[in-house]
Amino acid sequence: MTTATAQLPKSTKPVSLVTRWKRSTWIPRVLFPVAVLLFWQVGMQIVRRIWPFAVDVLPTPLEVVDMMWGEVIDPFVEGKQAITRENLYLTFGRSLLRLGSGFAIAMVIGTIIGLGMGLSKAVDAFFHDWVMALLAMPALAWALFTGLIFGMGNRSPIVTVVLTGIPFVIVNVREGVRNTPRDLFDMANAFKVPKNRTTRHVLIPSLMPFFFAAVRYAFSIGWKGLVIAEVFSGQDGAGWTIKFYYDAHRAHGIIGYAFFFVIFALLLEKLVFEKISNRVFKWRPKTTDVELVEALFDGPDDAATATAAAKI
Amino acid sequence: MAEIKIKHLHKEFGLGDDKVIALENVNLEIEGDVFVSIVGPSGCGKSTLLNILSQIETPTSGTVSITNKGHKALPGYVFQAARLLPWRTVMDNLLFVQEEITDAIRERCQKYLEMVHLGDKGNKYPGELSGGMQQRVGIARAFSVEPDVMFMDEPFSHLDAITARSLRRELHEMWKATNKTIIFVTHDVGEAVELSNRILVFAKGGVLKDDIQVDLPFPRDPSDERVAIAKANVLRKFEELDLVAT
Numbered sequence: 001m002t003t004a005t006a007q008l009p010k011s012t013k014p015v016s017l018v019t020r021w022k023r024s025t026w027i028p029r030v031l032f033p034v035a036v037l038l039f040w041q042v043g044m045q046i047v048r049r050i051w052p053f054a055v056d057v058l059p060t061p062l063e064v065v066d067m068m069w070g071e072v073i074d075p076f077v078e079g080k081q082a083i084t085r086e087n088l089y090l091t092f093g094r095s096l097l098r099l100g101s102g103f104a105i106a107m108v109i110g111t112i113i114g115l116g117m118g119l120s121k122a123v124d125a126f127f128h129d130w131v132m133a134l135l136a137m138p139a140l141a142w143a144l145f146t147g148l149i150f151g152m153g154n155r156s157p158i159v160t161v162v163l164t165g166i167p168f169v170i171v172n173v174r175e176g177v178r179n180t181p182r183d184l185f186d187m188a189n190a191f192k193v194p195k196n197r198t199t200r201h202v203l204i205p206s207l208m209p210f211f212f213a214a215v216r217y218a219f220s221i222g223w224k225g226l227v228i229a230e231v232f233s234g235q236d237g238a239g240w241t242i243k244f245y246y247d248a249h250r251a252h253g254i255i256g257y258a259f260f261f262v263i264f265a266l267l268l269e270k271l272v273f274e275k276i277s278n279r280v281f282k283w284r285p286k287t288t289d290v291e292l293v294e295a296l297f298d299g300p301d302d303a304a305t306a307t308a309a310a311k312i
Numbered sequence: 313m314a315e316i317k318i319k320h321l322h323k324e325f326g327l328g329d330d331k332v333i334a335l336e337n338v339n340l341e342i343e344g345d346v347f348v349s350i351v352g353p354s355g356c357g358k359s360t361l362l363n364i365l366s367q368i369e370t371p372t373s374g375t376v377s378i379t380n381k382g383h384k385a386l387p388g389y390v391f392q393a394a395r396l397l398p399w400r401t402v403m404d405n406l407l408f409v410q411e412e413i414t415d416a417i418r419e420r421c422q423k424y425l426e427m428v429h430l431g432d433k434g435n436k437y438p439g440e441l442s443g444g445m446q447q448r449v450g451i452a453r454a455f456s457v458e459p460d461v462m463f464m465d466e467p468f469s470h471l472d473a474i475t476a477r478s479l480r481r482e483l484h485e486m487w488k489a490t491n492k493t494i495i496f497v498t499h500d501v502g503e504a505v506e507l508s509n510r511i512l513v514f515a516k517g518g519v520l521k522d523d524i525q526v527d528l529p530f531p532r533d534p535s536d537e538r539v540a541i542a543k544a545n546v547l548r549k550f551e552e553l554d555l556v557a558t
Contacts (some may be wrong), residue, residue, distance in 0.1 A: 193408065
């Protein structure tokens, strides 16, 4: 006699609120910054009691938020809210323009060198050690060096972005070229697919993940380089503004601006990179999708098993 | 349908002490809508032969001609792994290998997707499909160019036994429906017996040792006694020819 087991229908009992809370990840996520802010606020109260001069040096979260709010609303409310010369938007606009210019140059030159290194062993040997040296070079050194050469203005921050970002572009593009899927090219050759179609549908898409990694690295590393360069040789921009707060001995300004950097980077990641990434890599499977398709595919078999079990 | 003529085919890799003979003086003729399996131990040159037939590799000496009524035959390929473009949908993967893309070609691709029971998966990406389904797409892609001859390199070796069995059944039905010449490389003797009219046995060093006709009616059930006997006979030949790995 054969026996078969049928799958029991899935439970439809509603999940309790407590279980949902236990399962959710956003509560612990929110809990962390709340705990930090609370610790900061309470800590400051205690420190200021023990050491009254801390008022000038160590700000409370509320003071930082107040300064940040002043910067945010400055252009929209009459009168001067922020103490800086240029408002937040203009400052970040200038920095973004420099970052964009440096980034574009790094991408173009880096891609050309990366392609060369991936395709030719001689080109790889020529550039290899210097790229490694560039990778090891601190952004601070480039910022000081370009500051000395170009002086105040746009050029030093832009060149710093190029020099800090370019090795990451080169390395990623080179790896992309080296990892092109040989078996897919063989398949295309076997089916006599024209060369230009193979380039468009095999080569370029296979390079995209590496190219995208290059973009992300160059942008984030370049951003840090830019800020340092602006500290030394900027007359405006985000780095210069942080230096301004430093010179003015306003710790809440430095911390507030540091938060603006983080928020700016996160916005860029969420609104630009993630959107592009989702669009370009929509073919990448999401685990839930695979399960769904597998379930659909196995569906008739499961149904047959269940029917057989019912008959026994 | 195609006509394949192989004369004095010789292939070696490397030079001097590193020289390896992959195929040695292979002479062969294959004609009509036959299903020919190439079997043999690892390193017997079966994949090399397929690569030469597919023009992925060139022979060291000898000639190979693959024609259809005097014209160059159109080939189709199914590889060991499905080799699909992960960034293109299933339908686009089929269209990628077509000479031109027209509505009629689209319909043709859809027809072959339906033949492998994936008619509703044209808009899915390969990563959203199981391994068996991906290989089905690979088979549909090869048939969709409507080739005269089909080359298959161990297409079911990566799949689990149940999936492989159902795919073998589908492949057999497609072969019957389309009258192709199929050259099928496998290391699974049972698979070869189940599918083929003719089994070519290769030994290490790329020597064609035997050419076995399998005259059993289709479709062949692996649990059928006659199929089991035929498989046992081929395996016995392996022992006689001293091909069994030690």
